[in-house]
Structure formats: C-alpha cells, structure tokens
Amino acid sequence: MARGQRVNLAELHAVVGDKSPVDKGQTPRDDAAVHAAVLTDLTANPRNPREELGDLADLQSIADIQLQPATVVTREAYLNLYPDDTITTRYVVVNGCRRLAAAHKYGRSDLAIVVNDTIARDRVTLISASIAENVDRQDFDVIEEARAVEALVAECGYADVAAERLKKSAGWVSQRRALLQLAPELQTALRRGELAIREARQLARVPLEEQVTRWQATLDRNAAGEGSNSDKRPPSRSRVISSAIADFSAQPELLANALRTYLGPDGVQRLRDLLADSGR
Template sequence: MAARTGRIKLSELASSVGPSSSVDPQSRIDGVFRRDVPLLHLAANPRNPRGVQTDLDDLSSIYDQQLQPLSVVSRDSWLRLWPDDAIGDAKYVVVNGCRRLAAAHHFGRPSLDVVIRDSLATSESTILEAAITENIARKNFDVMEEARAVDLLANELSSAAEAARRLKRTEGWVSQRRVLLRLHPDLQAILVSGAMPVRVARELALLPAGAQTDAWRTGSAHDPGVETAGEPTHDANPAPTDSLAKSPRKGRPRLTNHEVLARAVRRAGADAETLADVLFELLGEEGVATLTVLLGDRRDLPR
C-alpha cells in the first residue's frame, strides 16, 4: 500500500473519530466566546449547589450591561454526563453564572455573552468543582450554601481529603464546613443572618441537636457584637431573626464558650465514642492529632 502524503485537515480528522476515540472534537473549541446568545438557548445548571436563585436586586444592572460572560458547556457535553437531565431545547448549560442568567430573565435582558468551556465537563465531579470553586473564591456563597456545596463535592468524590485538594483548602477547613450541616435549622438561619460567628456555630454543631438551642439561649457566645478573627459576622449590629437570638437575662453571669458546651454535653449525656466521632468530623485527621497532644498536656497539668 502506498504511503499517504500531504497534510491532514483537522476537519477530516474530526469527522473520522468515533465517540470512543481519545480525540475529543469539542475540546478544539474550548474557550470560544459567543456574543448575545438568546436566553432560550441557555439552561441553568440543574445541579447548581446554590439551588433556587433569589434576591436578585443586586444584579439589576445586567439589563444595561454584562460585565463578565457566563461559563457554559455545550448541550451534548452535558447530556453525556447526565442524559436524563431536563434542559429543554437549550444549546448550552450554564456552569458559572446562574444568578446572572436568572437576573437576565427577571429584568428582561434578552441575551447574554458566554464562553464555551466543554473541558469543564470531563466528569460529574469537575462540573461540581467548577461551580463551587468560583462561588467560594468570589464569596458568592453564604456560609451554609458553602457547607452544602463542600459536602456535595466530598460525597461525589467519596473523599473529604480529595475535596480539600481540589478546592485548595485544608482537610480541617472542609470538615469544619461540613459539620455546620449538623446545626439546628433555626440556628442555621441565625448564622446566615450574621448574628452568630462561624466559630460559635461550629462549636454548637458538636452538640446533639436537642441541646444546641439551649446552649445558644443560655450562653454569652451568641452576642451579635462578637467577632472572630478571620470569620467576622456579616453585620456589625444585625437584627435578631428569631427568639433564639435574644440576649440572656440581665444580671446572669456570662459563661465562657467551653462552659456552655460542657453543660450542654453533660445534659445530652454524650459518651466518649460519640464525642470522638463528632470531633473527628469537625477537626479532620490533622486536627485530631493536635487535639491528642493538647489533651496530653492538660493531663500533665497540676490539679
């Protein structure tokens, strides 16, 4: 057989590869900008970790100006991962920018600029990772949305350690976010409102659910003016959102955080095994190792 000569056209190469080929034709257009894509061609990410988009007033300017294009993947790339997802007749699925898409619908903008990034659709976890990473970096999540998103990624990867690596965070940070999901729903609302520091929420989440609200009511840690270095409350003087946010009666001695927790744990009757499980989830492997050293130091102190 005579050897073939001459250059091979990319168009011919693309048409010759099958779905099992290692050459992905879509990857050749990754990063392509498309201007004024009609909204009917755009579907919101059905697996958006933020869920329903609400309170869009801060994006009202999108009617006149779009400062940044949406990141999307093509219809075919999405349906290869989730063939049963209902995306209608949309040509693209929005991975980053679902709030901007919702605002465009809400305020009557007919089209949006997008960048096609099919490389995001390598796997289900890469889609989720992309959606979470950008929102965390821009601080678009409130703390409970962040906790739910981190938990979703850790479950998808079946590894909190791998989730930490993907998000470029420590395992302790991932564990501390996930433990917030144990917080009583009323206390979650107070946390999101800014009336409770994240540090205090993490401590309360260590307690059994039935003891958390009592600990919040009786302790001084829920003072709205309290701020923790690196994790401030969202508002210096937020209005209480619930009866749980009321201050303790005047004249009652203020308890330290560890006193509140100790009393609540004693009331709940938590045993050592339960506490060990909770602490491991909160602190992660590295944090538990540090805790072991600290407990040893406490044991050696004079009584």
C-alpha cells in the same frame, strides 16, 4: 479567554450578529471563544450550589452591557453526567447563573457565553467549577456552601481530595461539613448572621438534641452579663442587615425581622413614615 477575564467589547462585537456561529445554528467549538446565545438556548445549572440568587440589583447594568461572559457546557455534555436531569436547551450555564437571571429580569435578549465542555468531563470537575464561582463570596450562604462541599466530597470519595480540588485545606472542608450537623434552628441563625461560624462549629460537636438548649443558655448568659468579653460580642448589625437585604427577594421576612430587632417599634414606625413620605 480565561474565566473571570473582562471581555474586550470590540472582540465581542466581532463574534455576534451576522458573524455569530450561534445565530447560524452552528455549535461553537470548545475553544474558549466568546459567542452570543439567546436566552432561550440557556438553562441555569440545576445543580448550582446557590439555592437563592439573592438581590440582582447589582447586575442591573447587564441590560445595556455585559462585562464578563458566562461559562456554559453543551446539553449533551451535561446529560452525559446527569442523564436523569431534564435539559431542553442547547446549553447549561455553570458559571454565570446570576447573570442569566439578571438578563431575564432586566430585559436582555441574549448573553455572551464561553462554551467549555472540558469542565463537564466528570462530575467532580463540574461540581468543583460550580463551587469555585461562589466559594468565599460574601453573599454566598454558608449553609449552601457547606452543602456544596458535602456534595463534592461525596463525588470525590474523600474529603482531602475535595479539599485539593477546591484549593482549600482539609480543615476548612471539615469545618464546612460540620455545619450540616447543626439543628435546623441553628442553621437558620447562622444564615441570618445571628450565630458566628466559630460558635457554630463548637455547637456542631454537641449532640443534636442539646444544641439549641446550649446556644440559648449562652445567649442568656450574655444577656445577663455573665459571659466572657468574646461571648458578649453580638453579631454585627451591618452583617445581619446586609445579608437580609441580599436575600430580600426570596426571604423578605428576614429584613423585616432584622429591622424590628435593631430599630425597635419607634424606629420601625419612623421608617414607615419616611418611606410613605418618599412615595408621595
């Protein structure tokens, strides 16, 4: 079954329970068949490009039903590539780490998986598979994406080879890598949605010690009404807030800061009162 294809629940039933080769202690063949694995047999990819899994509320239904299997590799296949990593379970989840985390959080005891050791034939393929699940997703942190692309380039040896593996242009790869040249303050602003990627790429060309000063000068000009129409456009409020909500579990302060910025003291107090009333 191809990754991303919905699972036929009747077919899934046929390979779980008494008929499950996993339950009988047998290793499933690498034939893209769906099997059930208990959570204690699964470890999330230690080299997952996502540093934070974000809000898992959108996966709460996994407690009752799992529509897509996770793609895993065997412990042996993974350790052939990364022998220094510590893996104590039978499988490593390459695509589906959020589903695994949600299964733990919402009380599921097992997970439907597809064992595919071919994606662990070399490091480049494994990294490419890990990135492919996340790249272009709206909730994928752009700096995490840039770091993942940089790791792939390091393994491939050439940026154009990495671009080919990701089915992206060489320019796209170059632009993502450039974001890692930003000062830490600007990387944080980019992650919060306060700095547009287009502006970030321009600032990345400026010497590191001048980047924050240059950005602050642009903000000051915009505040004074001296910038161009395109410069005056503020970051989308919905983008900033939705990003902060997605990261709430890991960084709740981002949402607090966004609400203070856009609601003001009176708005924040009103929100507090409404939340207090709803809890009574």
